[in-house]
Amino acid sequence: MKRTIRTTVFTVGALIAAFGLPAGTAHAGTTAPRVDLRVLVVGDGGPATDAIAAELDAAGTPYTEIDLTQAGRPVIDGGFLADTVDGRPRARYQAVVLPNDNPFPAGSTEMAALAAYEQTYAVPQVDAYTYARPEAGLQYPVHGGYSGSLDGVRASVTTAGRAGPFGYLDGSVPFEDNDPAVGESYAYLSTPVAGADFTSYVDAPVPGRATRGSLVGEYRHDGRRELVVTFVYNRYQPQFRLLARGIVEWMTGGVHLGASRNYFAVHVDDVFAADDRWNTALNCTPGDVDCTDPNAAPDPIRMTPADVDHAVSWQQEHGLTLDFAYNGAGSVDHREDHDGADPLADRLIAGRDAFRWINHTYTHAFLGCVQDTSVVPWKCATAADGTTRWVSRNEIADEITANRVWGEAAGLPLENEELVTGEHSGMKVLPQQPVDNPNLAPALDDNDITWLGSDNSREPEQRSVGPATTVPRYPMNVFYNAGRAAEQVDEYNWIYTSRAQGGSGICEDNPATTTCLAAPLEPATGYTGHIVPLETRIALGHVLSNDPRPHFIHQSNLAEDRIAYPVLSGVLDGYAALFADDTPVVNPRMSEIGTELGRRAAWRNALEAGQAAAYRIGDTVTVEAPAGLPVPATLPTGSTLNDAAFGAPYAGLVSGWTPSVGTPLTLTLPASVPAPAVPAPAVSAPVAGAPSAAVTGPAPDTRVPAGVTEQVVSSARD
Structure with a gap:
């Protein structure tokens, strides 16, 4: 189908005068402007501008958002974009983000005002997701390009991209392909129009041709700069997460409020203790309060000295320090049962400086309400008057203090203000205990606790518990009661398959669960073939999202088959293959x-x-x-x-x-950083030789084609 694009061209002087930009003061042309460090994000309800806004939000970079679909929104004109402060011209925004190269109707004065503003103050524009067309510096895709899916394609950062805003990447930008039945990407691949001042930063091979097409590039024209992005994405997809930092650094010139890092911290709970094993016949864990078969004895999983040696060598190989949340009674009990011997504790204590240590309470006791386990699921026990019975302040304080004393006697390098309670107990847990144990906060105060681990799947935001502030932790779907891959797969199948397939039916009751299975996993291959890739992808997504929250697993996952390591290594090895050396994983403690x-x-x-x-x-x-x-x-x-x-x-x-x-x-700023442009004097008529700001007709509809997902939320099970 032939497209007719209407283009209106104004001179810069006429635009400045027409839209009231403050270039006509006595100081214009000589006075350096003030440029506010704030981004203008103009959205249309699509996922691309939403993703960029989310990136700015996470970093703490100020922005103003306008939704073009909302009635009564502000009108974008010269007064909205610029004014004067103390006689100095002020640009209110250092960058502009649009849904595409021109999302406004034909003849829009708003687009003309934006074009004049960008030209006057050298403000860059990001076209969050636009059609490849000459107005954006690119050939139409029908001229040797491509329109369609890029699922599973490995795009590349070009030489110009590596030397410019995407230099933090090693070069590869893989597009996800998690499900062959779901379209997860859509893109236009094209080459620059002849004569266009266009530099591609990220490109990909054109299917069926020996050429490459641009996915992200800079188009310079009419005194303006646009970052032209021709693939759709949402805030969770790895291809966007990899490029998000560069998009922000391009639009701000690397000068902005806010900061971001790529974080990965892993807490290993229950160290020195043992974790009870999943029973594949009973579909529960003997020893847990909800597994009540009297004939089933607990089958403990506990690390060995060889597991400690493996953890040390793994850390050295991957440049990451694990945080060991420990229970001292685990070693005391083991010595009592083994004539004073505990080779595991001896090895851990001898190598204590290889790890970071967190108080996890002495016996891993439940510190909330007193549990009534006569029913399944358990409930809070009540007194004769019907009030809830709570674990006392002294009991909670003793658990904290006894473990601290034991750790100090063992020479563990502790930060005594950190605490993770067993099962995050003491804090509210729904549905049984909708409020915190009222004795928890005073006990934390007794022990000078200021940081308290919480479960991110229950409470993703920080909050205060007496003198302490919570640190939400991501649970990994590498189960505490699995030391072997076969056990992990069996429990995974039980949780995430239907009742008709022999599963628990949790997914039938909770259809929003993201890890549900269409069919049970194969026992021999399910762990490496399904669970490891999924958990790796989820955790790496957190790493790439400027999210410092730690992940937590259990000591059982470092024992026997050592099932945690394929996931942890997958995250770190995958990261190393994507990022340059100047962008390392940051590994903070609690x-x-x-x-x-x-x-x-x-x-x-x-x-x-x-x-x-x-x-x-x-x-x-x-x-x-x-x-x-x-x-x-x-x-x-x-x-x-x-x-x-x-x-x-x-x-x-x-x-x-x-x-x-x-x-x-x-x-x-260093002298090498270009200063903002000094506005030119305003004139009421065109000036010979002055550059013009081309205000093109609106961009074609570039929303996601039918069948391509707009939102893919990846999260671990609660």
Whole structure:
């Protein structure tokens, strides 16, 4: 079908005058403008702009969002985009994100105002997902290009991309293909129009041809710069997660509020203790309160000294330190049952400095309500007057103190303010215990606990429990009661298949569960063929999402078949194959994670309240924020704060947090960073030789084709 595209062209002077951009003051042409460090995100309900907004949100980068589908939204005109402050021209936004290269109706004054604004202040524009067409610097796909799925394709960062905004990547950008029956990507592959000033940053092979087509590229025209993205994505997909950082750094020039890292921390619970084994005949775990067969004895799983040696060598090979959450009574009981011998504890204590250690309470006791296990599922026991019976303050405090004393006597390098209770007990657990044990907070105060591990599947946000702040932890679907792959597969099949297939029926009762199975996994291949890839993908998704929350497994998973390692290695090996050396995985301990989450929340609250902002004039960035508020920023290497080097290097830039002192913070950029453009004087008529801002007709509909998923949420089981 032939397309007719209507193009309207204005000169820059006429646009500036027509749309009220503040270039006509006495200082215009000589005074450096003020550019606010805020991004304008214009969305249309599609997943691409939503994904970019989510990336800005996670990093703490301020943005203003306009939804084109909402009635009563603000009108984008010159006054909305720019004004003057103290006689100085001010650009209110350092970058503009649009759903495509022009999402407005034909002849739109809003698109014309944006074009004039971008040209006047050298503000870049991201076309979040656009059709490949000459107006975006590309040939139509029918001219030797491609329109369709890229499921399973490995795109590549070009030489220009590596030298530019995507230099933190090693070069490969794999597109996911998790289900052959589901379309997970759609793209337009094309080459630049002859004569266009277009640089491709990410490309992929054109199916059936010996050519490559652009997926992400920069188009320079009419004094404007556009990042042209021609594939659709949502915020969870790995292809976007890999490129998200570069999209933000391109649009901001590497100068913005907010900071991000790729984090991975793994807590191993129940160290020194033993975990009861899944019973494949009973479909439950003898020893647990909900497995009541009197003829079934617990079958414990416990690490050996050889497992400790393997953990040490694995850490050294992968550059990651595991956090061991320990129960001292596990060793005491073992010695009592084995004439004082405990080779596992001896090996762990001898090699204690190879790991980080967290108090997991002495006996792993349940610290919430007193459990009534006479019924399945258990319920909270009640007193004669009907009130809930609670584990006492002294019992909770004794569990914490006894384990701390045991760990200190063993020489474990502890941070005593950290605690993970057994089963995250003491905190509310639905449906049986809808509130915290009222004795928990006082017991935490008795022991100076400030960081308390919680279950992210129950409570994903931090909250206070007395003097402590929670650190949500991701549960991995590598089960605590499985030391062998066959046990893991058997329990997985039980949980995630239908009753007709011999399963529990949980998925029938809870259809939103994302890990349901159409058929049972094969016992011999189900773990490596299905569970490992899925759990690896989920965990790596967290790593790539600037999410510091730790993951947790259990000591049983490091024993026997050592089933945790294929997942953990898959995450780290997969990461290493994708990222450059200057973008390593960050491996924080629990207190550092809690601190990071806490200051993010404080920063987010300050932004929402309008208490924090920043702007740039020339080579100076000024940040205004309340005293004591931690401020995150990302800047080019060589930037300084009060004549001292700012931040820490990561992904080719420097970034970090600095507390506000109540007066404006002044950061200085290196001389090599280009300054914002000085606005040209406004004129009422075209000037000979002046560049023009081409305001093209609206882009064709580029929404996701039917059958291609717009949202894929990956999460572990609650």
